[in-house]
Amino acid sequence: MPSIGQQKGRTCATELYQQTIEQLQPGIQLQQQQAKEAAQQYLSQKLQGQEMRKAAGAISIPVVFHVVYNTPEQNISDEQIYSQLAVLNADFRRTNADKINTPTHFAALAGDAGIEFCLASTAPDGSVTNGITRTQTSSASFSANNNNIKRQDRGGAPAWDRSQYLNIWVGNISDDILGWATFPGMGSSSQYDGVVLFYKTVGEPPYNPFRTQFNKGRTATHEIGHWLGLQHIWGTGNESCSDSDFIDDTPNQYKPNYDCPSGTIVSCENGPYGDMWQNYMDYSDDACMNLFTNGQIAYMQAVLNSSRSSLLTSVACNGGLRARFEAETDTLIQAGEQVQFKDKSIGVKPSSWRWEFEGGTPATSTERNPTVTYKTPGTYKVRLTIANSQMSSTQTKEQLIEVTPNDLTVYPVPASDYLIIEQPAHVTLRQVELLSRLGQVMLSRKVTTRKAEFRTTGLPSGLYFLRISSSEGVITKKVTIIK
Numbered sequence: 001m002p003s004i005g006q007q008k009g010r011t012c013a014t015e016l017y018q019q020t021i022e023q024l025q026p027g028i029q030l031q032q033q034q035a036k037e038a039a040q041q042y043l044s045q046k047l048q049g050q051e052m053r054k055a056a057g058a059i060s061i062p063v064v065f066h067v068v069y070n071t072p073e074q075n076i077s078d079e080q081i082y083s084q085l086a087v088l089n090a091d092f093r094r095t096n097a098d099k100i101n102t103p104t105h106f107a108a109l110a111g112d113a114g115i116e117f118c119l120a121s122t123a124p125d126g127s128v129t130n131g132i133t134r135t136q137t138s139s140a141s142f143s144a145n146n147n148n149i150k151r152q153d154r155g156g157a158p159a160w161d162r163s164q165y166l167n168i169w170v171g172n173i174s175d176d177i178l179g180w181a182t183f184p185g186m187g188s189s190s191q192y193d194g195v196v197l198f199y200k201t202v203g204e205p206p207y208n209p210f211r212t213q214f215n216k217g218r219t220a221t222h223e224i225g226h227w228l229g230l231q232h233i234w235g236t237g238n239e240s241c242s243d244s245d246f247i248d249d250t251p252n253q254y255k256p257n258y259d260c261p262s263g264t265i266v267s268c269e270n271g272p273y274g275d276m277w278q279n280y281m282d283y284s285d286d287a288c289m290n291l292f293t294n295g296q297i298a299y300m301q302a303v304l305n306s307s308r309s310s311l312l313t314s315v316a317c318n319g320g321l322r323a324r325f326e327a328e329t330d331t332l333i334q335a336g337e338q339v340q341f342k343d344k345s346i347g348v349k350p351s352s353w354r355w356e357f358e359g360g361t362p363a364t365s366t367e368r369n370p371t372v373t374y375k376t377p378g379t380y381k382v383r384l385t386i387a388n389s390q391m392s393s394t395q396t397k398e399q400l401i402e403v404t405p406n407d408l409t410v411y412p413v414p415a416s417d418y419l420i421i422e423q424p425a426h427v428t429l430r431q432v433e434l435l436s437r438l439g440q441v442m443l444s445r446k447v448t449t450r451k452a453e454f455r456t457t458g459l460p461s462g463l464y465f466l467r468i469s470s471s472e473g474v475i476t477k478k479v480t481i482i483k
Contacts, residue, residue, distance in 0.1 A: 009258030010214065010283040013144035013173075013180035014226045015236075017196075020145055021182070025189045035185030038306035039229060043298060058093065059304055061166050062120045062316035066157035067199075068135045068142070068149055068171040074199050076170060081119075081132055083203030087217030088117045088224065091280065091292075098290045105273045109249050110291035113300060115228075117166070118317035124160050126349025133157055141174040147192050159191045163310035164346055166227070167194030168220070170202055178219045181226035184307040195223045204286075213259070216286035225281050225292070228300040228308070232256065233281040241268035249295040251276050256283035315347035322346050323386045323395040328369075332402045332425045332450075335377050339401060342369045343384070345393070350386035357382055359403070374403045404450075410466060414480040419454045423470055431469040434479075437462065456481055 022028055063085070069075035090096040092113040102110055119131030139148065139155035148154040149169045159167045173179070179197045186193040200210040201219035208215045235243030239255045254267035257277035261284065264274040276282070280289045281296070292300075304312065315322050328340040339360075343353060355365040359380035360372040374380065380403070383396040404425045411420055421432055429447035434454065436442055442464070443454055459481055466477045 009256075010219075010222075010285070011175075011177050012219075012222060012226075012232070012283070013175075013177045014183075014223065015232075017144045017180040018183065020147075021186075021189060021192065024147070025187075028185070028187065028189060031187035032183050032185035035183070035303070035307035036229070039184070039299060039302040042302040042306045046298075046302075058114045058116045059301075059312060060116045060118050060317060061311055062131075062164060062314050063117050063166045063168060064120050064129075064131050064133065064160050066133045066135065066159075066167065066169045068137050068139075068155070068157050068169060069199075070137050070140055070172060074172050075134065075136075076199050076202055077207065078130070078132060080203040080207045080209075081170075083207035084217050084220055085117055085119060087204055088220060091218070091221045092116065092224075094291070096290060098287070101288075102278055102291050103273070106276055106278060106291065106293075109293045109295075111294040111297050113292055113297045115300065115304070120160075120165055120316040121319055122316050122347055124164070124346075126347065137171075141172045142196075143174050144177055144180050144196075149196060150192050150194075159194060161346075162186070162190045162193040164314040164316050166224070166311070169194065169196045170199050171196070173198040178214055179223045181223040183226060184229050184303050195220065195227055197223065213285040213287070218280065218286035218289045221280045221289070225296070225300070229303040230281050230296055230299065232283075233276060233279045245281070247293065247295040247299060249293045250279065250281075258283050258285075260285045260288040320347045321350060321386060321388065321391050321393045323384050323393040325382070325384045325395060325397075327382075327400065330425070331400055332404070333374060334406050334425045335375055335403055336373065336406070337403075337425075338371050338373050340369070340371050341382070341384075343386070345384075345386050347393075348388060348391075351388045352386065354385045354387075355383070356385075359401070374401060377403045377405050379403075408468065408470075408475060408477070410477055410479060414482045415456055416482060417455065417457045419456055419466075419479060420451065421454070421466065421468060422451045423472075425450070428471045429468065430471065433467040434459075435465045435467060437464070 065081050092115040094112040120129055123129040135157040137155040142149040149156040149171050150159060152158045178201050181195045182193050197220055200212060201214045204216040231245040233245050233250050234253045234255055235245050237243040241254055251270040252268040253275040257275055261277045266274040277284050278290050280292055324344040324346060326342050326344050328342045353366055353368050355370055357363055357372045359376060359378055360374055379399045380401040381398045382400045385392060385394040406424050409422045423429055428450055429452055431446050432452055433441050434443040461481055461483045464479050464481060466479055468475050
């Protein structure tokens with residue numbers, strides 16, 4: 001394999017990896033399309049002046065670097081990683097020293113993304129971390145044709161919870177590839193979500209000791225742009241003016257720009273200023289990249305406020321504590337059934353748990369993952385408070401548990417303007433008919449839910465029969481309608 005310093009130009013494998021993940025995870029395209037639609041909806045609402053959730057100051061994204069090495073050279077230093085973090089923060093906040101190289105006509109379009117990156121100080125299990133994991137591997141290199149670098153059973157390192165961390169894997173990448181990323185919307189492939197970097201591209205001199213045109217940390221900037229939803233600036237195809245990166249303020253251009261261009265390169269009728277080869281999403285060398293446009297920034301912010309919004313509440317960098325819990329079993333149950341709860345708290349590991357179960361038995365618990373029985377029909381809230389010696393946090397979920405009777409219920413009795421038919425949990429209605437005393441069908445409806453409402457306005461007073469077909473068979477009940 002030729003030296004990275006001798007290759008023609010930048011090689012990003014994000015599109016190649018996209019093909020890989022589509023083969024490994026059928027349905028991923030739909031999930032990614034839904035993420036795009038969510039980002040566009042956010043942008044549309046923002047443009048319409050609706051009030052949107054905003055972070056106080058810059059958004060801070062917790063990062064964990066997974067260094068996967070086969071040789072001592074690949075086991076890059078902490079200082080090289082700290083240098084990379086500094087590059088990212090400068091590039092995304094537009095405090096990079098080389099912004100003075102942005103041409104005046106493009107500088108008017110460039111902006112501060114309002115995004116910062118911090119090394120995680122808290123691991124998923126609540127322990128203290130420096131935000132760097134190190135895994136020695138027998139694998140000589142890793143490819144974008146598989147997920148090996150992200151799999152412990154294949155010589156790689158497993159991801160941390162992608163809802164709380166940006167995972168960046170660093171290793172020896174084959175085929176002259178500098179890196180790749182996953183687009184928003186990974187869905188059930190969340191364990192593969194993140195960015196992969198060739199170890200020689202991380203950070204900048206003097207901490208990056210490798211003499212290449214890609215040793216200033218811009219590969220990470222480029223790949224995180226993909227991770228936040230950006231396409232390559234020339235679009236989704238190769239050598240075409242008919243595609244787009246779907247960002248209005250980036251000039252349409254024919255193909256990637258390599259090396260360090262000089263002057264104006266006009267393509268796709270984008271004169272007089274030509275291609276924006278200074279953009280982080282082109283293929284220029286590290287020394288020639290220096291901006292994101294305001295349009296790109298708006299889209300990245302939209303992704304962070306939609307499909308990647310869980311990162312906005314992460315406490316992985318500040319040593320905080322946040323209570324979170326989930327029901328491991330169905331929350332729609334029949335009277336007498338149990339619900340299993342699981343603590344999903346994030347941040348520093350708590351030393352105590354206090355649960356409060358409205359309508360439950362027990363009513364309180366100090367177990368980490370309790371099981372609760374609900375005996376009486378109704379709708380109930382659940383509250384969890386976690387604490388350690390320095391702090392506490394509480395989460396309350398209103399109307400989380402719905403407990404139904406164990407038998408079919410019809411009400412009100414007698415009825416006047418409407419009838420409600422409600423089956424117990426786990427039972428689904430199929431057809432409901434209201435018959436007169438003479439057997440005449442007065443109302444009929446196919447139903448695919450557990451609960452249905454019938455309007456009885458206009459029916460004369462008297463005795464009727466409800467014939468109810470459900471997933472558990474057919475039953476007939478008498479009802480009285482009065483006016």
